[in-house]
Amino acid sequence: MSSVADKTAGFQGLQRAFAKHLRAPEDVEAPKDIEDRRVAIYRDLIYNNIESFIAGGFPILRSLYSDERWYDMVRDFIQHHTAKSPYFLQISEEFLTYLQQERAQREGDPAFLLELAHYEWVELALDVSTEEIPTGLDRQGDLLTSVPVVSPLVWSLSYRFPVHRIGPAYQPQEPPESPTFLLVYRDLGDDVSFMEINAVTARLLQLASAGEATGEQLLAQISDELPQVDSEALYGFGLELLQKLLDKGVIAGLRSLA
Incomplete structure (x- = not known):
């Protein structure tokens, strides 16, 4: 032995x-x-x-x-x-x-090394993700009276550097004053796409991710947080934004408020 x-x-x-x-x-x-x-x-x-x-x-x-x-x-x-x-x-x-x-x-x-690496990794991570979009959602319902369900294949990200623009011809040494907000998502055709968004859109998606508020309630909260913005204009813009996100598959669909 x-x-x-x-x-x-x-x-x-x-x-x-x-x-x-x-x-x-x-x-x-x-x-x-x-x-x-x-x-x-x-x-x-x-x-x-x-x-x-x-x-x-x-x-x-x-x-x-x-x-x-x-x-x-x-x-x-x-x-x-x-x-x-x-x-x-x-x-x-x-x-x-x-x-x-x-x-x-x-x-x-480069100063942006970690942010750029994370940004590039996200594409592969979403491409191979096993998360599944919930079934039984309505894609034709009323965006204001229904609850927008954010796809689990969506990542809302913020970076100090504009990582989506970096390449051999553009390598910033210092971050700009404002952060960069990006939406990375796998659409209904299983293609990974990127979208530059602003802080308001990022906040809207953050609120919607809870899956507890109708489109109208989401826009009302955003309006309360931005009292300097005309509420009627914000509602108009917000409704167009929700429709755009639904069309792109960022919002997977709508469900009735329980």
């Missing part, structure tokens, strides 16, 4: 040594009893697969880094991050966690 245990322990030790090398091939030598030609296959496979998926999930971020600096970032992620999920589709979330919690701001990193 001890011979079997010794062999098992030896194999597990070899696995750990091999994994350490694959994580940091430039710092940790490969086990000496494995042919380097074979090890190189795994080195390339591990890095190339992970790098390709991250670059595909964060294309704008990738475009802002030179090959050398991008390589260093991905290699640092592979070496130091301990993934919580074994699923390949969640590598992007693991990379975002690494950026947010483990990688300190480094020289050359």
Whole structure:
């Protein structure tokens, strides 16, 4: 029995040594009893697969880094991050966690790094989300007397930087005075779309997310919060906005007030 245990322990030790090398091939030598030609296959496979998926999930971020600096970032992620999920589709979330919690701001990193990474991650997160739109909703009812039901496939986000405009030709060094509000949603055709909104629309969706107020009650509360705005004009604008959100699938449908 001890011979079997010794062999098992030896194999597990070899696995750990091999994994350490694959994580940091430039710092940790490969086990000496494995042919380097074979090890190189795994080195390339591990890095190339992970790098390709991250670059595909964060294309704008990738475009802002030179090959050398991008390589260093991905290699640092592979070496130091301990993934919580074994699923390949969640590598992007693991990379975002690494950026947010483990990688300190480094020289050359843009000030908007974390916000841009989050913005790019959201698209994939919504694309693979298993959330389902509630059934039995009416899409032709009265927006004012019915309760607008916000789709679970909608994220209302705010950023300090205008992340939806950032790219190689536009890289702001400082955030503007006003935050950027974005609506990211998966529509009824399962396509992920983005919409720039304002603070009032963001507040309306926040109130509607509770799923307890009719369209008229929502607009009344917004009107109370904005006494400087003409209530009649606000109601007109608000009704048009609710209809637009319904048409786009941000509002999944309407239900009667219980």
